[in-house]
Amino acid sequence: MTQRVIEITSPVFLDPSTLPQVNALSSLFRHKRPLALEIGCGTGDFIVKRARLFPHINFIAIDIYNKGCLKTCRRVERYNLDNVRVIRVEARYLLSHFGPDELLSAVYINCPDPWPKKRHRRRRLVNRRFLTQLAHFLEPEGELYFATDVEDYAVEVAMTLEEMPHFVNRLRAPMAYALEDYPTSRYMRRFKEQGLPVHYIHRQRDPELNLLRAHMPELELSFSCRQEPDSNQSEEQPCRDI
Numbered sequence: 001m002t003q004r005v006i007e008i009t010s011p012v013f014l015d016p017s018t019l020p021q022v023n024a025l026s027s028l029f030r031h032k033r034p035l036a037l038e039i040g041c042g043t044g045d046f047i048v049k050r051a052r053l054f055p056h057i058n059f060i061a062i063d064i065y066n067k068g069c070l071k072t073c074r075r076v077e078r079y080n081l082d083n084v085r086v087i088r089v090e091a092r093y094l095l096s097h098f099g100p101d102e103l104l105s106a107v108y109i110n111c112p113d114p115w116p117k118k119r120h121r122r123r124r125l126v127n128r129r130f131l132t133q134l135a136h137f138l139e140p141e142g143e144l145y146f147a148t149d150v151e152d153y154a155v156e157v158a159m160t161l162e163e164m165p166h167f168v169n170r171l172r173a174p175m176a177y178a179l180e181d182y183p184t185s186r187y188m189r190r191f192k193e194q195g196l197p198v199h200y201i202h203r204q205r206d207p208e209l210n211l212l213r214a215h216m217p218e219l220e221l222s223f224s225c226r227q228e229p230d231s232n233q234s235e236e237q238p239c240r241d242i
């Protein structure tokens, strides 16, 4: 299904084409606070709840889905949140714009596109390479959250993390079926309403490990999103139906 791309003019939205001029992502906010990132914010249900719970943290919410970014902006504005900025941008493209010393206190990935067909699984965003890259952007003890309804995706990510020296697991098991104080996203809510389990993974970046950005696997920048004020543009509806 294709959809018309609507220009986003919200004060909480950052035009991704201006990213190269942004020296530090923390400068997008009025107050300097720890910075957290949600990858694939969808329509913003999760980030708004999280940002209201943690007003002392600045949140960047990204998605490649224009309409999702628009809805996220509307939600952020409705609650008058000064600690959220929304960017229509691909995850690795955004990471490539981080300053050399900029680190995240948390990364959230909720119900990422599952690519359930076996032959498409290599398209999944969250794999060892991406997790290694994320570790380089997390501060010591910085938190990584991953939630999915797709069991084999959860197992794959949990097992990969178990093998990686970059993260420590504070949960008693590789994954959980609930996380205290963790807000539900739109997709999570729908799955729970259908009686389907959501698998949660929570790790912390090992504070003992000294990670140098120069040693990080290179970010693949084959995809980027630019905001074109052309109402004839269309975008693919990226989310599966729920």
Ligand SMILES: C[S@@+](CC[C@H](N)C(=O)[O-])C[C@H]1O[C@@H](n2cnc3c(N)ncnc32)[C@H](O)[C@@H]1O
Binding pocket: 039, 040, 041, 042, 043, 062, 063, 064, 065, 068, 089, 090, 091, 092, 109, 110, 111, 112, 113, 125, 185, 186, 187, 188, 238, 239, 240
């Ligand atoms: C299945 S939806 C889930 C949305 C939301 N997290 C939720 O749980 O309700 C996955 C979202 O991730 C976005 N997405 C997928 N790959 C992405 C990437 N590489 N960078 C940024 N967003 C991405 C999609 O556009 C889509 O909106």
